[in-house]
Amino acid sequence: MVMALSTIIKSHQILYKSTKAIKLNSIFIVSYRNLFFSSYQQRPICTKHQNDNFLSSDQINISNAFISILIRQPFSPNNPELQNLVPLLTHKVVEAVVNNLRSWRIAHLFFTWASNQRGYKHDIYTYNAMASILSRARQNALLKALALDVVNSHCSMNPGALGFLIRCLGSVGLVDEANNLFDQVKRSGICIPNSYSYNCLLEALSKSGLIDLVEIRLKEMRSLGLELDKYTLTPVLQVYCNAGKFDKALSVFNEIFERGWLDEHVFSILVVSFSKWGEVDKAIELIDSMEECNVRLNEKTFFVLIHGFVRVSRMDKAICLFDKMRQLGFFPSVSLFDVMIGGLCKCNDLEKALSLYSEMKELGIGTDIGILTKLISSFSKGGELDRLLEECWEDMNSQTKNLLCNSVLEGLVRSGSIDIAYDLLQAIMGYSSNGDSVIVKYFRDEKEIITLNTNSFTFVINGLLDAGKLDLALTLFREMVQFGCNQTVLLYNNLIDGLCKLDRLEESYELLREMKEVGLEPTQFTHNCIFGCLCRREDVEGALDFLRKMRFYGHEPWVKHSTLLVKDLCKHGKAVEACKFLTDMVQEGFLPDIITYSAAMNGLIKIKSVDEGLELFQLICTRGYCPDVISYNIVIKALCKSQRVAEAEHLLNEMMLKGLVPSVVTYNYLIDGWCKNGEIDQAMLCLSKMFGKEREANVITYATLVDGLCNLGRPDDALKLWNEMGRKGCAPNRIAYHALINGLCKCEMVDGGNLPDPLDKNFLIIRDAICKLSEDARTSSSIKDLIAEGRIPDVSLDMHRPTI
């Protein structure tokens, strides 16, 4: 065998070159490892895996031979070199090869190839080696297949091996597979699971939150007389904690306690859960009792807990833990100070934040610019920035002061103190400023060391723009150049945007011209600010001209602007012009979208005719647009309003066939159409079909139907529906009340003296509606008129009105 292998290995060029006249001994491994390190970045063989320790030198060499073939791409199962090695395939070799290939893909190809070789069959160790690699690579599908393979192969396994496989499955969430595999091997007698196997399964089930299964398995363990240990109960505790099952978690915790298994991990699970449940006090109590048990939280748990407390703004407890942590001898990191100071700033406990900052300095932790920035933005909010500066100014070198300057500017702007920011900038620029802020004084005294940069100006200019101080922003923009700061595209954009929003179009053009002159390329945003302004002005020709210029830059006009233009034109009765604009846009190569066309359709319908709207609808369909629910709604509405409900129904079917889900608006239009068409039954049928769907009927649906029913002289049904509306939890509004009272008046129920008995529920409804309408300023006068005319009763006289 040694001879045969020697021949094979010698046939490999790589090995031959690197190993020269090699013998089958450990020298080969060393040189081979070097080879991989240098040229293949391969993990060295025979170091990481326990199993490798037991490999004979033959086995090592065979594994190496396989690997050297496998890492040469591409892998081919019919490679004669591989075939030559088949007689040497053993479980140990397969395991070593799989474990030492860097690529899980190649490992799996090899693993599959091996399973197809005559005379070779995987055992649980090769399966597990592969499973472990697949789980680390998160190859769930392959891992699932492997688990099935294990079961079907009936390969024997001990409880430990079963546990290992279960953990592989569990770690990638294949918990059903783990559970099934467990049962299958147990049932078939392949393996008799022991406590360890069960513990592995419990851990997997717990991680996936499967409480029921955890309970079943635990019971199973108890009934089998298996010994429970710490590792059995810990996942049980975890699953209860994660599910918020407070009592059960506590009872498991107590069992762990009674059995003397309490450790740091168990404590941490419960403490972290308490904090997640918001039971901050209980968490603290538990930490105290841990001390009695001589168990310490570790640093990571402290960190998690403090973070958690800060997140829910329980700074008192966070401070408590922070102190405790330090009492226990942990040295808080700068990131923990960051979290604590950040939390205190958020809660506006600036006093404490500042004192923590001092402590941090005393501990010799350097000034952190992130922490200072947090402090600065809070202190500037509280107007006490000077106190902070007093505290930290002396600790800062000129570089830090310089860095801090922009943070101060940013903090001031962000906290809304744009005036102070502006004063500060002016002071550093050497201009006199009106402001007398202490912050300004600090920096003004050291203005020589402060180098302003583009960011300094950007913060303040943007702040001024947000505050609506466009002209001040423009002045600063002009001045920044003298301080050697470059004007940027961002600044030009923001200023142009500001000008356009104020309809100062000429100045925008001026800035646009200027930015091009200084070699800054306008962006889509720049152009669209101006395009939007032209659209808002309803300047169709201007917009089209500008759009042609934009095309030169390859910039697309934002369709929201075109839509706005179309909508505004339609609003002013210029639907035809709107359509012309769209046609021109298309000719320029810019295609409107379905929303723009919907706006145009709606306009055409309003101003011209239903048919012209429909025509546009058909046209865009033939051009490949897919109308959405709203575009269908627009045409359905048009058809319903003009008594062409059958056509509307046809469109409803069409949209549903396309997979569109009609909205409540769609149904409301149709319901109104049917009501007006005298097809009230159809309308009521529609209502009944809307129940239980996502498109639940709303107050408009009911008001429409109430109106419809009253118009058909069915006041009793209208009142019935009104009751139903209340039962469904749909609150009536002013329009609905109006529809009811008006409707009832129309069918002479109210003024005809046919009111229900005052003790009747319907009477109360009517009275309530009249009250509501009387209370509303928009309807009170017309209600008064109706009362004066004697058409409806004056309910204000009714002093004994029971509440409904």
Add this chain to the structure above:
DNA sequence: GTAGGGTTAG
């Protein structure tokens, strides 16, 4: 340092 525009009842 980049959005959000089109459709309901009396």
